[in-house]
Amino acid sequence: MNRRTTALTAAVALAASLALTGCSSSDDKPHLEVSGAFIPQPVMDMAGGFLTIKNDGDTADKLTSVTSPLSDDVTIHETKDQKMREVTSFDIPANGELKLERGGNHIMFMELKSKPKQGDKVSIELHFEKADPIKVDVPVEAPNHNPQQH
Incomplete structure (x- = not known):
């Protein structure tokens, strides 16, 4: 279970960081x-x-x-x-x-x-x-x- 919790935590952290990256990169687009x-x-x-x-x-x-x-x-x-x-x-x-x-x-x-x-x-x-x-x-x-x- 400990391994499963660690993997889940890592997956959530990765998803959150990708979401944040997506938000910041949209500001880098030309308007x-x-x-x-x-x-x-x-x-x-x-x-x-x-x-x-x-x-x-x-x-x-x-x-x-x-x-x-x-x-x-x-x-x-x-x-x-x-x-x-x-x-x-x-x-x-x-x-x-x-x-x-x-x-x-x-x-x-x-x-x-x-x-x-x-x-x-x-x-x-x-x-x-x-x-x-x-x-x-x-x-x-x-x-x-x-x-x-x-």
């Missing part, structure tokens, strides 16, 4: 929030996507991909020296933000399955290195929409 998302109404069979991801957490993260029913070919691009190129991820700093905006880094939707019109919404899902995916219904704006000019 991400998406705002200002929009897609200009496409005029060709491709479209750009723009948004801001704010991280209120003490842990940095990375945007690693974007998926959408609008296209099977959704990529993320950086713009440097007026040239764009596909990248595998974007950093989202701890207590900082990632801005995807016209003339800069952005989401690219290629070979659109349909052409959404101004006023429609497009569903996207953002995928991260650490945080859980975030689904966003992105409004389609006028082709020349640029919130930086307002």
Whole structure:
């Protein structure tokens, strides 16, 4: 019986320590929030996507991909020296933000399955290195929409 009690005590202690570890590690996750998302109404069979991801957490993260029913070919691009190129991820700093905006880094939707019109919404899902995916219904704006000019 003594051996059984010791094993039971050890099991309870292990379970308690795992539970405590689980609680503390959740505070180490990034705290991400998406705002200002929009897609200009496409005029060709491709479209750009723009948004801001704010991280209120003490842990940095990375945007690693974007998926959408609008296209099977959704990529993320950086713009440097007026040239764009596909990248595998974007950093989202701890207590900082990632801005995807016209003339800069952005989401690219290629070979659109349909052409959404101004006023429609497009569903996207953002995928991260650490945080859980975030689904966003992105409004389609006028082709020349640029919130930086307002």
